[in-house]
Amino acid sequence: MRTYLVGGAVRDALLERPVADRDHVVVGATPEQMLALGYKAVGKDFPVFLHPDNGEEYALARTERKTGRGYHGFAVHAEPSVTLEEDLARRDLTINAMARDEDGRLVDPFGGLRDIEQRVLRHVADAFVEDPVRLLRVARFAARFAPLGFRVADETMALMRRMVVDGEIDHLVPERVWQETRKALGEPQPSAFLRILREAGALKVLFPEIDALYGVPQRAEFHPEIDTGIHVEMVLDMAARLAPGNDLVGFCCLTHDLGKALTPTEILPSHLEHERRGIEPLQALAARLKVPTEHATLAEAVCRDHLNAHRALELKPTTVLKLLNALDALRRPERLDVFLTACEADARGRKAHENDTYPQADYLRQARAAAAAVGSADFVAKGLSGPAIGEAMARARAEAVGKVRSQIPTGN
Structure with a gap:
């Protein structure tokens, strides 16, 4: 029985990155032996155990054999005779197919260390195509490691295109697509996620609403980058900069401009009413991928009202109050914080605007605080009741917002 540290823990240590999870492979053991040693069984599809002291995962070495379409179509073989190399061979990328033995020696049968040094994401074996x-x-x-200079190997990209053409990708279940997308939106450079999927031909299959944005022109005086798809990439990366790891902000940014793909060609490159047009494709995308309600709800708010946020300093206090209430x-x-972060990412996710200030955010936060400070007690004390209280509060809150606005220099 031999135990090895495997996968991300080995990779991240070599990259001198923080190691979040420590996973282990056990070679030459049976489930009964693991249980006898005090490990707790937790695996459903294959033998995985938790260490009795530190809770780290220990999986018995295994191989996988393709039996059907999709990522569920595998037969798992976990026996004491399975070797470490056989276990590592079933993994996706060479940088994830390394191990360290109990003495700390690196086991690297597929050149993972070389690919780390050369900054390449490369598949381990042609069996890569069997799991979409x-x-x-x-x-x-790619979204995680692009800032470090990583690229996808040409031969790996070729296999990814083959998976799309052969229809293997069509067997992905919505929950898994969302799970991976959500993680990607929390990575340092989410734009790479879109670019790689698009290069592989998968974006138009999995996210047709996003793919349709590429090639759609915008007015150059507002969007020097012109292409709407490129703008979305820039907004995603700005969101990662403003709110690292926040996939809720990321999803709002991913979907904020979906309506631009539906703009009538005769009015291009203008996009009048794209906010309204974007709601239907956003709802379709969220329903198809079974996106959490909070993500879908706030994404709709950003899609609907991001232009109102941009012109907040020009809006009437009653309109500002309406915006705050809608949220x-x-x-x-x-x-409001999620909404404003996404709107700021939209404003700054444009060529030559990356370092712009966004005073609208401070104003709307101050406006919210002023409006929220108006309570019902004073109006009850004045003898008001029923709907009259709500009407009086609305007027008082609008006045409070107006006072905040009057204190902001008009030059902003």
């Missing part, structure tokens, strides 16, 4: 999730994982790893921001200020 791997296409998403490569795109997600339920008086009761839930955290929703």
